Amino acid sequence: MQKRAYFKANWLAYLFIAPQLLIIFVFFYWPASQAMYWAFTLEQPFGGGNQWVGLDNFKAVFSDETYWASIWRSIVFAVLSTGLAMSIALVLALFADRQLRGYRFFRVGMIWPYAIAAPAAALAFRFLFNPQSGVFAYLNTLSPGLWNPALSGVDAMTAIIITQAWKQVSYSFIFFLAGLQSIPRSLIEAGSMDGARVMRRMVDLQLPLLAPTIFFLLVINMTDSFTDSFGIVDILTEGGPARATELMVYKIYVDGFQGLDYSGAAAQSLVLMGLVILMTFFQFRFIERRVHYT
Amino acid sequence: MADINIRKVEKFYGKNQVVHGVDLDIRNGEFIVILGPSGCGKSTLLRMIAGLEEISAGEIAIENTVVNKLEPRERGCAMVFQNYALYPHMTVAQNIGYALKVGGMRKAERMQKVEATAKSLGLDQLLDRKPAQLSGGQRQRVAMGRAIVREPKVFLFDEPLSNLDAKLRVQMRLEIRRLHRALKATSVFVTHDQVEAMSLADRLVVMNGGRIEQVGTPEEVYHAPASVYVGGFIGSPAMNFLPCGVSEDGTFAVIDNTQFRLPIDPGMGKTIAGQSVIVGLRPEDLKIVPEANDPHLLTVAFDFSEEQGSGRLMHGRLAGRDFVLHSAGRNHPAPGTPCSLSIAPESVHLFDPTTEKRVVAEGNPAAEPAAISQPDFAGAIQ
Numbered sequence: 001m002q003k004r005a006y007f008k009a010n011w012l013a014y015l016f017i018a019p020q021l022l023i024i025f026v027f028f029y030w031p032a033s034q035a036m037y038w039a040f041t042l043e044q045p046f047g048g049g050n051q052w053v054g055l056d057n058f059k060a061v062f063s064d065e066t067y068w069a070s071i072w073r074s075i076v077f078a079v080l081s082t083g084l085a086m087s088i089a090l091v092l093a094l095f096a097d098r099q100l101r102g103y104r105f106f107r108v109g110m111i112w113p114y115a116i117a118a119p120a121a122a123l124a125f126r127f128l129f130n131p132q133s134g135v136f137a138y139l140n141t142l143s144p145g146l147w148n149p150a151l152s153g154v155d156a157m158t159a160i161i162i163t164q165a166w167k168q169v170s171y172s173f174i175f176f177l178a179g180l181q182s183i184p185r186s187l188i189e190a191g192s193m194d195g196a197r198v199m200r201r202m203v204d205l206q207l208p209l210l211a212p213t214i215f216f217l218l219v220i221n222m223t224d225s226f227t228d229s230f231g232i233v234d235i236l237t238e239g240g241p242a243r244a245t246e247l248m249v250y251k252i253y254v255d256g257f258q259g260l261d262y263s264g265a266a267a268q269s270l271v272l273m274g275l276v277i278l279m280t281f282f283q284f285r286f287i288e289r290r291v292h293y294t
Numbered sequence: 295m296a297d298i299n300i301r302k303v304e305k306f307y308g309k310n311q312v313v314h315g316v317d318l319d320i321r322n323g324e325f326i327v328i329l330g331p332s333g334c335g336k337s338t339l340l341r342m343i344a345g346l347e348e349i350s351a352g353e354i355a356i357e358n359t360v361v362n363k364l365e366p367r368e369r370g371c372a373m374v375f376q377n378y379a380l381y382p383h384m385t386v387a388q389n390i391g392y393a394l395k396v397g398g399m400r401k402a403e404r405m406q407k408v409e410a411t412a413k414s415l416g417l418d419q420l421l422d423r424k425p426a427q428l429s430g431g432q433r434q435r436v437a438m439g440r441a442i443v444r445e446p447k448v449f450l451f452d453e454p455l456s457n458l459d460a461k462l463r464v465q466m467r468l469e470i471r472r473l474h475r476a477l478k479a480t481s482v483f484v485t486h487d488q489v490e491a492m493s494l495a496d497r498l499v500v501m502n503g504g505r506i507e508q509v510g511t512p513e514e515v516y517h518a519p520a521s522v523y524v525g526g527f528i529g530s531p532a533m534n535f536l537p538c539g540v541s542e543d544g545t546f547a548v549i550d551n552t553q554f555r556l557p558i559d560p561g562m563g564k565t566i567a568g569q570s571v572i573v574g575l576r577p578e579d580l581k582i583v584p585e586a587n588d589p590h591l592l593t594v595a596f597d598f599s600e601e602q603g604s605g606r607l608m609h610g611r612l613a614g615r616d617f618v619l620h621s622a623g624r625n626h627p628a629p630g631t632p633c634s635l636s637i638a639p640e641s642v643h644l645f646d647p648t649t650e651k652r653v654v655a656e657g658n659p660a661a662e663p664a665a666i667s668q669p670d671f672a673g674a675i676q
Contacts (some may be wrong), residue, residue, distance in 0.1 A: 195367035
């Protein structure tokens with residue numbers, strides 16, 4: 001039985017949703033529509049009039065080699081950080097589900113990283129990754145200069161991937177654990193009666209039944225690493241060294257707010273949005289078909 | 295096919311003991327039904343045999359091998375679960391063949407076995423379906439097929455029929471019985487349904503509160519319940535229990551607070567003469583005597599009744615307790631009329647008021663001697 005309240009007067013209903021609508025309008029629709037407008041005009045850096053240029057901004061963006069580089073970088077970043085986060089989260093969730101020693105602590109403790117804002121997490125990792133005094137400085141005792149994210153682009157990329165993955169592990173963990181616990185215990189028991197050992201049960205029973213969760217997390221994590229990685233990049237590497245960690249979302253910031261090229265940044269925003277939409281569409285089109293929903 | 299020997303098995307969950315020192319020998323090829331109310335430890339016992347629960351104390355041996363430390367897959371048991379536990383992402387064929395696949399059997403041979411098993415269960419048209427596309431009865435069959443295809447030494451059934459509707463349950467019951475006759479594998483079947491238990495069992499194990507109350511054939515358990523608990527649990531409606539005092543010569547028992555007398559099996563007389571007992575009378579063993587004038591004959595006025603089709607359940611009060619009679623046929627006494635009832639001496643079950651165990655005649659070597667010493671049995675009946 002669902003209990004619903006009915007209001008005869010429509011104005012009351014609109015009044016109730018007005019605050020939420022206002023917030024969405026001011027912080028989402030308005031800026032988004034502005035970005036869309038700017039993308040097709042040439043905006044003056046210090047305000048005061050603009051000029052319609054059609055697709056010229058997009059032509060400029062796509063003929064820029066550094067932009068193409070940032071797209072590939074973003075894809076590498078998204079795939080690796082999502083892969084890393086989801087595999088670690090899955091292993092941890094499988095452990096927690098098997099109720100190994102200390103699982104109660106991990107079940108709660110694992111949720112904390114998700115509550116930490118990206119810049120705060122990045123700041124903590126900045127200390128850890130510091131080549132002179134951080135935990136990773138140990139690598140330099142093995143071979144001098146082995147680890148230096150300030151000089152090596154690969155190291156810097158590794159650093160932001162690890163940080164993003166660390167932040168995403170907790171979110172995926174919660175969903176994986178919930179997914180695993182919703183598999184009836186008797187199914188796993190039937191598997192062990194049928195002679196399957198732990199690993200076999202994982203591969204044959206738990207993973208296929210977890211497929212909807214895996215798919216959901218894949219979409220969420222990929223989207224998140226495309227659009228939400230700004231804080232991590234800004235605090236850890238500022239896009240450097242030599243643009244090695246300049247992801248699409250960070251390049252928008254650099255071009256728009258440092259280069260004052262509002263129109264170019266707006267065009268890039270639309271491209272990023274289009275890419276995320278396209279990617280989500282492909283995931284639904286080609287991966288979801290292999291998912292078994294119970 | 296194998297013997298199962300259960301020796302002083304106990305199960306604790308933390309400090310909470312759910313199985314108290316169970317001893318049971320199951321013979322090769324036997325169909326054993328463990329019967330008891332929910333929470334009596336019957337499922338836990340079955341799961342300990344299967345290897346899904348750790349054994350806290352005691353030991354379980356299958357084919358003379360102690361299996362306490364063995365994994366489920368090393369015990370050679372197959373199990374049918376209450377909710378069937380079919381793999382939802384696999385087809386019927388994959389479900390049935392999974393154990394063989396895990397066991398490393400080649401695909402051609404496996405498919406052959408799966409098809410043969412499916413055919414014997416009438417599933418051969420459904421091999422490509424997923425469990426979600428099957429009816430309850432079909433799922434039940436797939437669960438059975440999954441157990442049969444492995445040709446296990448032992449079959450374990452954990453209330454497999456309780457999710458089916460009444461008609462299908464009767465049908466599946468027969469099929470399980472038929473299957474057991476064909477396969478002759480040792481089977482342990484757990485249920486709380488006494489009709490299911492009676493009709494399936496070679497031997498019945500009645501459990502209560504983590505202990506075994508009685509082990510015996512369905513006839514033994516019905517005709518000679520070992521305790522007040524078993525007497526009340528087996529049979530529907532439940533047995534009537536009445537506190538009585540036995541006469542000095544041991545020929546009859548007088549129901550407390552009345553002058554009604556009940557006959558006692560002559561063989562019992564010496565054992566219990568002059569003692570207090572609890573008498574159990576099955577509602578279906580009592581016969582209405584027309585126009586009786588004996589003031590000592592059990593007389594009850596029944597004030598309401600339930601029609602059963604094959605007869606009628608008559609409810610009344612006797613000596614401050616509810617009293618039930620199963621009146622067969624079509625002619626039933628009118629409500630409120632006092633009816634005189636007779637019963638055969640061998641149908642009068644006698645229980646010790648303190649231990650609540652069945653009283654057995656002295657010198658009967660098959661049974662434990664019943665010690666009746668305390669005449670006081672206030673509150674002995676639940």
